[in-house]
Amino acid sequence: MDLYEYQARELLAGQSIPQPKAVYAQNSHEVAEAAEQLGYPCVIKAQVKIGHRGQAGGVKIAHNRDEAILMAESILPMTIHGHKVNGVLVAEAKNILHEYYVSISVDRSSRDFDVLATANGGTEVEEIAREHPESVKRLHIDALDDFDHDAAVEMANSIGFYHADVNQAAEILLKMWQCFKDNDATLVEINPLAKIGDPDDESSKSLCALDAKISLDGNAAFRHDGWKRFADSTEADPYETRAAQHGLHYVHLHGQVGVIGNGAGLVMSSLDAVSGAGEEQGTGIKPANFLDIGGGASAAIMSDSLEIVLSDPQVESVFVNVYGGITSCEQVAEGILEALDKLNAAKPIVVRFDGNAAAEGLSILAQADNPNLHVANTMEEAAQQAARLASIAKENH
Numbered sequence: 001m002d003l004y005e006y007q008a009r010e011l012l013a014g015q016s017i018p019q020p021k022a023v024y025a026q027n028s029h030e031v032a033e034a035a036e037q038l039g040y041p042c043v044i045k046a047q048v049k050i051g052h053r054g055q056a057g058g059v060k061i062a063h064n065r066d067e068a069i070l071m072a073e074s075i076l077p078m079t080i081h082g083h084k085v086n087g088v089l090v091a092e093a094k095n096i097l098h099e100y101y102v103s104i105s106v107d108r109s110s111r112d113f114d115v116l117a118t119a120n121g122g123t124e125v126e127e128i129a130r131e132h133p134e135s136v137k138r139l140h141i142d143a144l145d146d147f148d149h150d151a152a153v154e155m156a157n158s159i160g161f162y163h164a165d166v167n168q169a170a171e172i173l174l175k176m177w178q179c180f181k182d183n184d185a186t187l188v189e190i191n192p193l194a195k196i197g198d199p200d201d202e203s204s205k206s207l208c209a210l211d212a213k214i215s216l217d218g219n220a221a222f223r224h225d226g227w228k229r230f231a232d233s234t235e236a237d238p239y240e241t242r243a244a245q246h247g248l249h250y251v252h253l254h255g256q257v258g259v260i261g262n263g264a265g266l267v268m269s270s271l272d273a274v275s276g277a278g279e280e281q282g283t284g285i286k287p288a289n290f291l292d293i294g295g296g297a298s299a300a301i302m303s304d305s306l307e308i309v310l311s312d313p314q315v316e317s318v319f320v321n322v323y324g325g326i327t328s329c330e331q332v333a334e335g336i337l338e339a340l341d342k343l344n345a346a347k348p349i350v351v352r353f354d355g356n357a358a359a360e361g362l363s364i365l366a367q368a369d370n371p372n373l374h375v376a377n378t379m380e381e382a383a384q385q386a387a388r389l390a391s392i393a394k395e396n397h
């Protein structure tokens with residue numbers, strides 16, 4: 001789960017990482033009020049869950065109330081790289097002397113944590129890192145290890161936080177690590193971590209987190225009261241919400257073939273098979289969703305799943321792909337019939353069963369003698385048929 005900057009700031013504040021004062025605002029009236037309270041100049045920043053807001057015109061500096069209002073009115077209606085602006089952060093503007101980049105993230109390939117830092121932070125960090133990879137310092141933290149003061153100081157030294165900055169930089173790195181661990185984050189990034197102050201007054205200089213990006217591990221939500229305060233009502237997909245209420249692993253994909261299977265791997269392969277079939281048939285038919293009913297699913301779970309998938313008006317056909325292990329195909333067949341009874345749905349369903357009680361499951365389906373129920377022998381065949389039926393149904397609208 002990605003957080004907005006204003007939410008990420010809350011978690012950084014929990015570790016006392018220095019940040020400019022700021023207020024979240026949702027209309028130009030609130031922006032004006034916040035700006036008056038913080039003083040000028042202040043920065044008005046689009047709140048969207050995507051980077052490079054600055055380059056897209058989503059970060060602007062206001063020098064007075066009128067400018068603040070004008071900028072709010074230009075930023076609030078924006079859509080940045082496909083993300084609708086959700087509000088703005090009004091922040092004290094700081095005098096930037098230098099911009100650093102620091103992040104801690106999960107490194108999936110090496111199954112440990114990565115601390116990344118460079119003295120070339122700011123909006124061009126990716127380009128500079130590409131051209132001067134040697135300027136980016138990387139430290140791996142073993143999954144069972146910790147990040148300690150000495151390592152943090154070494155890291156800070158290696159990217160050239162000069163003199164007085166080194167200790168503060170190391171302190172901030174350690175606080176980021178604490179923030180990362182306490183919140184089950186997969187990413188804590190500060191860019192820029194800015195050196196701010198008066199260029200002629202050494203004692204005024206310090207480090208300050210001017211922008212933060214935090215992603216949390218959704219699998220750990222249960223340990224954090226579900227992070228309810230970060231819930232994004234404007235973003236929630238109604239089908240995903242309903243599926244979550246039933247404890248189902250569902251992802252809405254917006255194609256025409258509903259896909260239900262047991263096991264994430266099998267469902268992923270089923271999605272690929274449907275996309276492949278759509279391409280091959282030249283119809284562009286695509287999967288409508290990912291839905292994993294998990295191991296040992298009951299008839300009730302299957303019935304709930306089918307109900308959710310069929311309630312999506314874009315769905316023209318459904319592909320049920322079950323390899324019975326703990327899950328019995330018999331139970332799945334019962335669930336399909338239960339749902340069909342309840343829903344009285346007229347959309348075609350293509351079923352492929354294999355493994356535990358496959359023969360029994362198929363025989364239950366055959367006895368139902370429902371013209372919307374189709375059976376295929378292999379995953380490939382089933383995907384082809386589901387894609388074909390979806391395309392025919394779509395043309396008939």
Ligand code: GDP
Pocket residue numbers: 043045050051052053054055059092093094095096099122123191192210211
């Ligand atoms: P991003 O483009 O989404 O990463 O948004 P940032 O919040 O990082 O802002 C982009 C750039 O705007 C920063 O790299 C800074 O150069 C500039 N900026 C942000 N806050 C301030 C500020 O308080 N003072 C000044 N002078 N520039 C700022």
Ligand code: MN
Pocket residue numbers: 122191192211
């Ligand atoms: Mn930034």
